[in-house]
Amino acid sequence: MTKTLDAPPAATARRRKRFNLTRWAQGGGLHAVLFAVPVVLVYVYFSWGPVIQGLILSFQKTNLVQPAEWVGWSNFTYVLADPGLVQASLNTGYFALLALVFGFPVPIILAVLINELRKYDTLYNALAYLPAIVPPVAAILLWKFFYDPDAAGMFNTALGWIGLGPFPWLNAENSAMSSIVLYATWAGAGSTAIIYIAALATVRTELYEAAEIDGAGIWRRIWHITLPQLRNVIFVMMLLQIIGTFQIFTEPYLFTGGGPNNATQTILLKIYNYAFVNGDFGAATALSVLLAAFLGLLSVAYYFVTKRWSTT
Amino acid sequence: MTKLTRRHVLAAGSSGAVVALAGTAACSDPGADSASGDLDPSADVTISVGDQPTEDKPEELAAFNKRIEEFEAENANITLEPSTEVWEAQTFQAKLAGGTLPTVMGVSLTYSYELIDNGQLPNMTPYLEELDLVKDLNPLALDNAKDENGDIYTIPTGLFSVGIAYNRRIFEQAGLDPDTPPATWDEVRSFAQTIKANVPDVTPYAQMTTNNTGGWMLTTMTYSNGGRVQNDAGTEAVMGEETIAALQLLHDMRWTDDTMGREFLFDQEAVRQAFAGGTIGMVLQAPDVYITLIRDYGFDPADVGVGALPQGGAGNNGTLTGGTLKLFDAKATPNQLLAAAKWIKFYELEKYYDEAAALADAESNAADGNPVGLPGLPPVSQEVYDQYLTWIEPHINVPLEQFASYTSSTLELIAEPPAGTQQTYAALDPVVQQILTDEGADIAQAVADANETVQGIIEQAAR
Numbered sequence: 001m002t003k004t005l006d007a008p009p010a011a012t013a014r015r016r017k018r019f020n021l022t023r024w025a026q027g028g029g030l031h032a033v034l035f036a037v038p039v040v041l042v043y044v045y046f047s048w049g050p051v052i053q054g055l056i057l058s059f060q061k062t063n064l065v066q067p068a069e070w071v072g073w074s075n076f077t078y079v080l081a082d083p084g085l086v087q088a089s090l091n092t093g094y095f096a097l098l099a100l101v102f103g104f105p106v107p108i109i110l111a112v113l114i115n116e117l118r119k120y121d122t123l124y125n126a127l128a129y130l131p132a133i134v135p136p137v138a139a140i141l142l143w144k145f146f147y148d149p150d151a152a153g154m155f156n157t158a159l160g161w162i163g164l165g166p167f168p169w170l171n172a173e174n175s176a177m178s179s180i181v182l183y184a185t186w187a188g189a190g191s192t193a194i195i196y197i198a199a200l201a202t203v204r205t206e207l208y209e210a211a212e213i214d215g216a217g218i219w220r221r222i223w224h225i226t227l228p229q230l231r232n233v234i235f236v237m238m239l240l241q242i243i244g245t246f247q248i249f250t251e252p253y254l255f256t257g258g259g260p261n262n263a264t265q266t267i268l269l270k271i272y273n274y275a276f277v278n279g280d281f282g283a284a285t286a287l288s289v290l291l292a293a294f295l296g297l298l299s300v301a302y303y304f305v306t307k308r309w310s311t312t
Numbered sequence: 313m314t315k316l317t318r319r320h321v322l323a324a325g326s327s328g329a330v331v332a333l334a335g336t337a338a339c340s341d342p343g344a345d346s347a348s349g350d351l352d353p354s355a356d357v358t359i360s361v362g363d364q365p366t367e368d369k370p371e372e373l374a375a376f377n378k379r380i381e382e383f384e385a386e387n388a389n390i391t392l393e394p395s396t397e398v399w400e401a402q403t404f405q406a407k408l409a410g411g412t413l414p415t416v417m418g419v420s421l422t423y424s425y426e427l428i429d430n431g432q433l434p435n436m437t438p439y440l441e442e443l444d445l446v447k448d449l450n451p452l453a454l455d456n457a458k459d460e461n462g463d464i465y466t467i468p469t470g471l472f473s474v475g476i477a478y479n480r481r482i483f484e485q486a487g488l489d490p491d492t493p494p495a496t497w498d499e500v501r502s503f504a505q506t507i508k509a510n511v512p513d514v515t516p517y518a519q520m521t522t523n524n525t526g527g528w529m530l531t532t533m534t535y536s537n538g539g540r541v542q543n544d545a546g547t548e549a550v551m552g553e554e555t556i557a558a559l560q561l562l563h564d565m566r567w568t569d570d571t572m573g574r575e576f577l578f579d580q581e582a583v584r585q586a587f588a589g590g591t592i593g594m595v596l597q598a599p600d601v602y603i604t605l606i607r608d609y610g611f612d613p614a615d616v617g618v619g620a621l622p623q624g625g626a627g628n629n630g631t632l633t634g635g636t637l638k639l640f641d642a643k644a645t646p647n648q649l650l651a652a653a654k655w656i657k658f659y660e661l662e663k664y665y666d667e668a669a670a671l672a673d674a675e676s677n678a679a680d681g682n683p684v685g686l687p688g689l690p691p692v693s694q695e696v697y698d699q700y701l702t703w704i705e706p707h708i709n710v711p712l713e714q715f716a717s718y719t720s721s722t723l724e725l726i727a728e729p730p731a732g733t734q735q736t737y738a739a740l741d742p743v744v745q746q747i748l749t750d751e752g753a754d755i756a757q758a759v760a761d762a763n764e765t766v767q768g769i770i771e772q773a774a775r
Contacts, residue, residue, distance in 0.1 A: 064409035065642055066431045078772060083765060149574035152513075171576045172749050256577055257522035261746035277524070278735045279405045279426070280772070 058285040075286035084262060084270065085287075092266045095177055096245040103185035104241060108234070110189055111196030112222055125197065129190040136187065140254040143183050144170075147255075170256050173263040180251045180264060192237060199233040200226065235306045242302070243295055267291055351646040353442070356389045359644070359651045361659075362417025364394040371680035375673070383658050390651045399636075408432060408639075415644050416652040418636040421468055422737075424456050425546065425730045427639070429773070433465040434642045439653040440464055448661065450691055456727055457637065467653070469660045471635035471689035472598035473725050474532045474621050475718045476500070479514075481615045482593045486510040493594075493619025493717050497536070497561050500594065500622050504571035507593045515573030516593040517565060518586065519744065523579040527740030529596050532632040533558035535726050537624035541740075542770065546730030549766035551759050557624055559747045559755045567751045576748040585609065596621070598634070599687045599715060607682060617714050618687075620721030630724035633689065664692045664700045674707035684708050687715045689725070732773040739765045 024030070058075055062068035079085060114124045131139065146154045147169040156166035169179045207225045216224065227234075249268040252258055258265035258273075267287065275284035361380075365372035380392050397407075399419045407413050419427075427433045440446050446454075446464065453468040480490035486507040494500040504516035520529050531541045539554025566572045578586070584601060586592050588609035599618050605611035621631040638656050640649055663670040674684045685708030690697035701708075712719070729736050743762045746753045 063430045063432060065411075083761075083768075151574075166574075168574065168749070171574060173746075257579070257741070259522055259577055259742060259745040260749040261742045265742075273738060276403075276405045277738055278732070279409075279430070281409065283772075 054285045055289060057281055058289045059282075061282050063279055064281060071282065075282040076290070079274070079283050079287045079290070082270075084265060087262050088265045088267050088270045091177065091262075091264060092246055092248065092268075095181060095248055095266065096242060098178060098181040099184060099241065099245045100238075103181060103188070104238065106185055107189045107192035108196055108227075108230070110193040111200060112226055114193070114197060115200045115226075116218065125194070128193050131187050131189070132191040134187075136250050137254060139187055140183070140251065144255065147179055171260060173261055176256055176260060176263045180248075180255055183255070184248075184251055192241075195237065196230065196233065199230055203229040239299060239302050239306075242298065246291070246295060246298075351438070351442075351650060353647075353650060354389055355647050356391075357645075357647040357651045358391040358393060359416065359648050359655070360393040360395050360414035361652070361655055362395050362397040362414040364396045366396050369680065371676055372682070375676035379659055383655060386658070387651070387654060390654070392655065399639075411643065413639065413641065415641045415648055416638055416656060418469065419639040421456055421471070421633075421635040421637045422728055422733045423639075424466065424468075424637050424733075426733060426773070427637075428457075428459050428465045432642050434640050434644065434649055435463050436465055436467070436640060436649065436653060437463045439646075439650045440467070442650060443653055443657055445653070445657055445661075448665075448692055448696065450689065450693060452633075452725060453635065453689070453691060456633075456635075466637040466640065467656050467660070467691070469636050469638065469656075469691045470600075471633060471691060472600055473631045473633045473689060473723070474529075474596055474598050475631070475721070476594055476619045476622055477587065477597035477601050478594045478617045478619065479587065479590065479592065479615055480617045480714065481590070481612075482507060482511055482514055483617070486593075490617060491713075491716070493617055494622050495620070495717075496627065497533075497558075497622050497624045501561065501565055501569065501571075504565060504593065505569055508569070508571045511593070514591050514593055515575070515586070516571040518573060518575070518578060518583055518592045518595045519562060519748065520578045520580060520583050520596070521741060521745045521748065522577050522582075524734055524737035524741060525579050525583075526742075526744040527737030528632075530555065530558060530740045530744050531729060531737065532596060532621065533561075533624075535630050535632050536621050538626070538629040540726075540729075541736060542729040542731055542766065544730070547770060547774075549763040549770060551763050551766070554625070555759050555762075556755055559743070559759065561624075562744065563747045563753070563755060566748050572748065576745060587611075590615075599718060602686055602710065603683055613711055614714075616711075619717035620723060623723070628723065630726045631721075633725045633727060635689070635691075661692060664690070664696050667703045670700055670703045671707070674704040678707045678709055683710045685710050685712065687712065687719045732769040735769045735773070736766050739769060 057068075059070060059072060060068040061071045061074070110128055114121055114128065117124060134142075148154060148156065149166065149168045149171045150156065151160065151166040153166065153169075155169065159165040159167070168175060170176050203226065207229070208221055211221050211225055247268050248266050249272065252264040252266050252269050253272065256264045258269050268291075271284050271287050271291070274280045274287065365376050367373065376394070380394055384390065384392060393414075395414045395417075397414050397417055399417065404419065404423075437446075445467075449467065450471070453471050454464060457464050457466045457468050459465065476493055478490075478493050483490040483503075486503075487510055488503055488506055494503050500517060507514065507516035520526060534541055534551065534555045537554035537557050539552060540550050541555070542548065543550050562572070566576075573592075575586070583592065583595055584597075584604050587595060587601070588605050588611045590611075597618070602613075602616055602618070605616055606613055623629050638652075638660075640652055644652065663673045677684050685701065685704060687710075690700075692700075740762055743758050746758055747755065
């Protein structure tokens, strides 16, 4: 053992130069490659295959029954000229913004509060996570009842007790998107909070003890210890949330079908409609490619911006 | 015992990989389906047929399976593989593209022109001629199944035209005559006002607006006012005064009269649920609403009324038709297509010609609590249909007098817009939603914009 370690670097280099294919194969190299081949092929076929297929489709006119026909950039010009695209992009951006401003802090606050609890924290953990267990379709159907625009609707009845409403919720252009954000926050906060709680467990307790000795109250402890310690997790979660919100589909699809008057029409809903309502798979993949490119650029930009924040 | 070394494991793994790859290559389908080959009516052939009832409807399933056996006994060379595949708007395009649909199944007639234009339906003319079927089919319905050369691509069945469904109990409570549904849009408006004044907590008149039903119903209302959404050739969007009048009526009922409730995101399923809940006075529906209301939601049959589509302008303008088309697999062989057409003739049409088959069908449906004798448009000629009705008369369990206004109607039956039908409907959904959720909406501008959007759809469809 020591001998190998002590061998001069020059000797190692010489040995590497004399690469012998037979010896490599006999030494298990070939087997290793063959061993890996199926995994790589399966990965390429099932993971990268659809991505490349999608790219190809975006330049074709096809209904997948008739032979495909190359149409160049025509699908891209069609989706970019679609009068509904601007509205869908604005709606998606609006949803992402609302979700970021109102929805993003909720799980952090939830996690910090649960973390501060000395008793029954497991119970509160479970309660916070509960909405994540309800399947989205079931939860959305439930919330449709809550959002009943009638004065007898559940939310409207509750708000009526304090003299508010009745509100149209999903049935008005200006309140439909915020209603969806409210639901999405309820549905998503629990699972995100769990991640924050896990991250909080790694914050060293001495920091808090030291702060307490220095006379810091709860808010100062959160501001000066908890949040800085969570910074990296927060950045990652924010990126994931931004990407997730740009891909919002289930909620507008099930709540409003994109209405009223396209107020909740999103990019992904448009992609879905191109493909499965219109049967225009070329247009659907073209818009998907554009969305993927945009999200890719956004992720890179986000990475560099937050990297600078992290180091300063 | 030999010691298992790393090399052994790797060797075993890699040889396993090679075997697996070879196996995968051997299994891959070299493209078995082809539409080539000569027609041979006596050759052995196997086809899959959709719309088999599911296990939870034992009577229907047994009747279906019995028909399969009878068919196979009559046609020894044809083997049927039944499938419970049914048409669902949300998955249909994906399954069609994926090639997982059976050789023949029912699909909404709305897709007819689109599927013909896209080459997703095979030319069925030679097979229908071989079976001597063309002369028996309802010529009006066949118009929905032909291309510009007169070739027939599908067999339309389960036809209907849109009318107005109303809750007879609510009509009575409001002091309206439950045997007299509104015949004009003016009457719809005044009836709705009467309901609002006399029956609390119900929506006097509801309108569907989502999942393409908004456009579907706006098209129907446009027809009822004497207008069109696209020209007959499907080359131009032509919405005008008639569409504006339809939207103006909805606007006034929503914002002036407040007779449309608070929910403006209904689709077909949701509005039927609400109707079954007894909270809707009137809504545009075809008579098949009766099946859903009674069978799925346990609604009281005595409370259902269906009238002819209310008319605007000078009246007697027409109504929109729809139904089911039989989707034949474009990739099937000629022998398979002939067998599939034979099956459809046997299963869907025989009852109109054979008294025993008519009675058996009616009995099994009646036993399973399904409506028998529900008014609709026959897939066959009217004389044949009248004969059929006399056969099944003892089994009719639908209160036909509650459909009297619908069945006695002589409105012109107008086909759906031909180009990009579902896309056109989808583009019109937001227009209806806007009128119902935005009091200040500029109706003329909305219709002008909609014309522009639909024109774009027509051009993309013709690309």
